[in-house]
Amino acid sequence: MESVFLVIATLCYCIGTVGYLIYLLRDWTPIHWASWGILLGGALFHAAAILLRSMELHQLAVTSSQEALSFFALMLVTTYLVIQIRLQLRILGSFVAPLAVLFMFLSSLLPAHIIPKGGIFQSGWVIFHVTTLFFANALFALAFSAGVMYLLQERQIKRKNFGYLYERLPSLERLDKINYYCLTTGFPLMTAGLITGFAYASSSTVWRSPWSWDPKEIFALITWIIYAVSLHERLTVGWRGRKAAWMAILGFLAVLITFLGVNLFLKGHHTTFIR
Amino acid sequence: MCHIILLGMNHKTAPVAIREQLAAACKQELEPLRMLPHLEYVDELLFLSTCNRVEFLFTCTQVHEAIQQVTALLKAHLGSPVTSHVESYFYVYQNLEAVTHLFRVAASLDSMVVGEPQILGQLKTAYRDATECRTVKVILNRLLHKTFSVAKRVRSETCIGSCAVSISYAAVELARKIFGELDDKKVLLIGAGEMAELAAEHLLAQGVRNMAVANRTLERAVQLAQRFKAETIRFDHIHDVLKEMDIVLTSTGSPEPILKYQDIKSRMRQRRNRPLFFIDIAVPRDVEPRVNEIDNVYLYDIDDLQGVIELNREERKREAERAEHIIAEETLRFQEWLGTLDVVPTIIALREKAETIRRSELQKTLSRFTHLGEKERLALETLTQAIVKKMLHDPILFLKKKGERKSRQFCVDYVQQIFNLSDRMDGLDIDSCTLTHGSTNVKDSTNLLKSIKK
Known part of the structure; x- marks a missing residue:
């Protein structure tokens, strides 16, 4: 059942992506709303699939790289759907939807070893740890999209060479505000998620130490530092625009390394549950 | 046989840097109208220099020699790096073509922004200068008067002026792509030419509420400030207020850039890197071109704005065709x-x-004296003829x-x-x-x- 739901969700994301790519080329409101609706439908099927799986496992279904990435794709789409209502930046969909499809396909390629049920996964701490971090990552993905859009648009304005996208992309100030919004919302979430992780790790049932030089921990810290620097510079010196956009891109690459690279290529504590 | 020759360069044939150089050269060492006595082949002369064009209109009897003489004079006053290929930037029109070109210029068909109203005023000033120096005589006098009436006719009979999408409009569109909403942005006008006024009007129409005017002559600044409900700023204080401004519109006649790279770079930190948009519609340029390299600073000069204007040129094409028609008609009349x-x-x-x-x-007289005979009538006829x-x-x-x-x-x-x-x-x-x-x-x-x- 879940796999059927997953296929339906992936299909919805694909159709939504096509819709949004058409919207990128032609300013036509109905196609935006149709794509938005299809993405919403996809997200509902996706959520149902994950919910069913979690109920079957009696824990949050993020126990393999495959499931984790799929869960992340869901968070990304949901975050976009909500942000769209809040900020009304339709064109963001044209960048987020393809990303969601990419993650869905990537997740189906990833190994799906299932670790034994129970153990340390069955805890509210883990659910909080994982959801906050994934939510933060989804926001960072949006910041990444806004950053890419900013760089594209800024390049056109600076070079005085107006391509096809000039008309369709929003103003620089707007994109920078989205970036700032995602950063200020995502960073506290990430911090909360990491603290929960450290707290849970130091509890007697898990590793008895908050920090154990696990590769995932190290990369998470690097990611956190990148965003911390970005936020700090924004608040003190007023970093914005191009620098901020590059930081958002750099930060998201760090997120991907922490999330996928470490899972797949390095060994550590976290590997136990997701490989 | 007398020939009318028009030799010049405009925004289509020469980049802004070359035009600047020529305009500056003409302003300083070489006052073309005063050079007329040295130009033996040239009879009458009119010199027009605007942001977008530098043109010499003259009459002569020997075409080739006169053109040679004028170009030689220009070459002598331009810097050496330009001299070698300066001819490639020039266009030369003769007689009917020259008349048509002048009409087109005056009617604003040859402008960067077709239909912009400033050019006619600039041409009138050029004509006034020429009459003061007594370099225009019969032909150019007549031609210029005709030109003004043609321009007026085009303006009243076509909508070329009303549907003109000006440089300032293009600039406002760009500002919207940078800032999004403009109502909380602050605009500084430096220099108060016609162009600046037009731009200010567009910005106000787009919701800008905060505006400041800086001009070398305070009187003009106060005038503009009243009109736009703006504040005035002393000309030597413009660097200090940069940190509060978002859009800076410059159109001064200064031969040197008034805003330099270092001035702006050092102020970006104070303004916490908020974007700063310079619209430089002056020739020679008021803002150093290198300023565009600073992060979060955007600089557009008039050549750059052309690219933006190209986007909505189609609409005005039909009106322009009607105007061309009028011009063709008037050219023949002049001929x-x-x-x-x-x-x-x-x-x-x-x-x-x-x-x-x-x-x-004769008719009037004869109709009153109906009693006159054929003989008397004939006599009167002969008398008047004589x-x-x-x-x-x-x-x-x-x-x-x-x-x-x-x-x-x-x-x-x-x-x-x-x-x-x-x-x-x-x-x-x-x-x-x-x-x-x-x-x-x-x-x-x-x-x-x-x-x-x-």
């Missing part, structure tokens, strides 16, 4: 006038006028004698003015015009005129 500057048509016109007066007066003939004898002799001299045009023009012949000749019947001139050239143009009228 007809040029033809009349010769002695023979003037004599004919003179005779015709006298004859018409004689006939109508008076007219004797009266005209000397002026005609004078014209014929002067026909060979250089001052011919003056004399012809004076005679035309004294006897008020020019209106007659303007309105000459097309067929009689063909008859009087008889040249194939005029026949061609008549056919053209006819086809246009159809």
Whole structure:
């Protein structure tokens, strides 16, 4: 059942992506709303699939790289759907939807070893740890999209060479505000998620130490530092625009390394549950 | 034979840097109008320099030599790196082409922003300067007056002016792409030319509420500030207020950049890197081009704005075609006038006028004395004919004698003015015009005129 739901969700994301790519080329409101609706439908099927799986496992279904990435794709789409209502930046969909499809396909390629049920996964701490971090990552993905859009648009304005996208992309100030919004919302979430992780790790049932030089921990810290620097510079010196956009891109690459690279290529504590 | 030559460069043929250099050279060492006595081949001269063009309009009898002389003069005053390829930036129009080009310029068809209203004022200033220096005579005088009336006609008969999407409009669009909403942005106008006013109006229309004006002459700044409900800023304080401004519009006549790279770079931190948009519509440029390299600073000069304007040029194409039509018509009319500057048509016109007066007066008298016999009527006819003939004898002799001299045009023009012949000749019947001139050239143009009228 879940796999059927997953296929339906992936299909919805694909159709939504096509819709949004058409919207990128032609300013036509109905196609935006149709794509938005299809993405919403996809997200509902996706959520149902994950919910069913979690109920079957009696824990949050993020126990393999495959499931984790799929869960992340869901968070990304949901975050976009909500942000769209809040900020009304339709064109963001044209960048987020393809990303969601990419993650869905990537997740189906990833190994799906299932670790034994129970153990340390069955805890509210883990659910909080994982959801906050994934939510933060989804926001960072949006910041990444806004950053890419900013760089594209800024390049056109600076070079005085107006391509096809000039008309369709929003103003620089707007994109920078989205970036700032995602950063200020995502960073506290990430911090909360990491603290929960450290707290849970130091509890007697898990590793008895908050920090154990696990590769995932190290990369998470690097990611956190990148965003911390970005936020700090924004608040003190007023970093914005191009620098901020590059930081958002750099930060998201760090997120991907922490999330996928470490899972797949390095060994550590976290590997136990997701490989 | 007298030729009208127009030699110049505009925004289409030369980059802003070259135009700047030429405009600056003409402003400093070389005042073209004062150089006229040194140009032996050039008879009359008008010099027009605006943000988008530098043009020399002159009359001469030997075309090749005159063009050589003017270009040589320009080359001598331009910097050496430009000299070698400066000719490639110039266009040269002769006679009818030159007239058409001038009409197009005045009607704002040749402008960067088709239909922008400033050019006519600039041309009028150029003409005033030329009359003050006494470098325009019969032909250019007439041509310029005609030009002004053509421009007026184009403006009133087509919507080219009203649908003009000006440079400032393009700039406002760009500002919206950078800032999004403009209502909380602060605008600084530096220099208060016509262009700046236009831009300010556009910005106000787009919701800008905060505006400041800085100008070298305080009086003008105060005037503008009242109109736009703006505050005034002392000209030497512009660098200090940069940190509060978001959009800076410059249009001063300063030969040196007034805003330099270092001035702005050092102030970006103070403004916490908020974006800063410079719109530089001055030539020579007011803002150093390198400023565009600073992060979060965007600089557009008039050449750059052209790229933006290109996007919505189509709409105005049809109106421009109607304007071209008017211009073609008026060019032919002017050519007809040029033809009349010769002695023979003037004599004919003179005779015709006298004859018409004689006939109508005779008619009036005869209609009152109905009792007169055939003999008396004939006598009166002969009498009036004799008076007219004797009266005209000397002026005609004078014209014929002067026909060979250089001052011919003056004399012809004076005679035309004294006897008020020019209106007659303007309105000459097309067929009689063909008859009087008889040249194939005029026949061609008549056919053209006819086809246009159809």
